[in-house]
Amino acid sequence: MKKPEKQYEVAISSLKKERYRITEPRKALLRLLVESQKPLSAEDAHLSLGAQDYDLVTVYRNLETFEAAGIATRIPTESGKSLFELNAEEHHHHHIICRKCHKAEKLDHCEVEKLETLAAKLGFTEVTHVLELYGVCGDCR
């Protein structure tokens, strides 16, 4: 795993390269994502940043911006709510998300049965998974 400061700097560079401005809300949100190292919902982020400091809408817009800049990824969840996480330059991974408290933990190794075993080892029960692929079909191209 990359050092937080490094990860922050790399992200800032990506934003600059794409001509996005480095604003206070963006810096704060980026720091939060770097520090938490976990997928967060827009609301989580808004609260953690101190709800009174920046608007929820700004958080949404910037998460979207981060995604467009290739800095973050949106993770659709079972509940219909999206989580966002910083793109780690490390290997591909997924998460195990608690159905009750919505805590998300990172799972290394990407293969479903192995993942379910891993999840069980982390103390999760009633484990199920959602796996869907997305792409553009021949008809739409």
Added chain:
Amino acid sequence: MKKPEKQYEVAISSLKKERYRITEPRKALLRLLVESQKPLSAEDAHLSLGAQDYDLVTVYRNLETFEAAGIATRIPTESGKSLFELNAEEHHHHHIICRKCHKAEKLDHCEVEKLETLAAKLGFTEVTHVLELYGVCGDCR
């Protein structure tokens, strides 16, 4: 794949066993799901049933009921919209969903790299996937 009539009967039996009533909207929705053999959104189903015949709310409630009865499964999608599909007694599978027209096709074999290859063979490009596990964590139990 099971014969449609058979599948319909099995589903009806499941509903009866759970003491759910066999109403017109339920029969119509079930027939639709059996026939389409593809995941549908609540709105898709509502339109296919003839929007004027049954209420969208009834469709939502019955898809929920079907899920509770173990007849159907909700599939959260990238866009935040849910799709529902009848539980096939056959093997575990997932889908490839077109980002543009939202057409969903069934993919057999559950292993991610294989699936992406399969998706490519089906003519899909820009293929990505969402894989998240859900469960109840130790803290919540």
Added chain:
DNA sequence: GTGGATGCAAAGAATTTGCAACCAA
């Protein structure tokens, strides 16, 4: 200085809930 970014309000989309009328068992 200027166009992108923000905050506030309001709109939107998907889904859920409340409640009286209705009907399957």
Added chain:
DNA sequence: TTGGTTGCAAATTCTTTGCATCCAC
């Protein structure tokens, strides 16, 4: 008969959009 089910309306939840103001470059 009666409690589950439906339809209509309204509420909720998450997310996006409009617009005037503001500030990073």
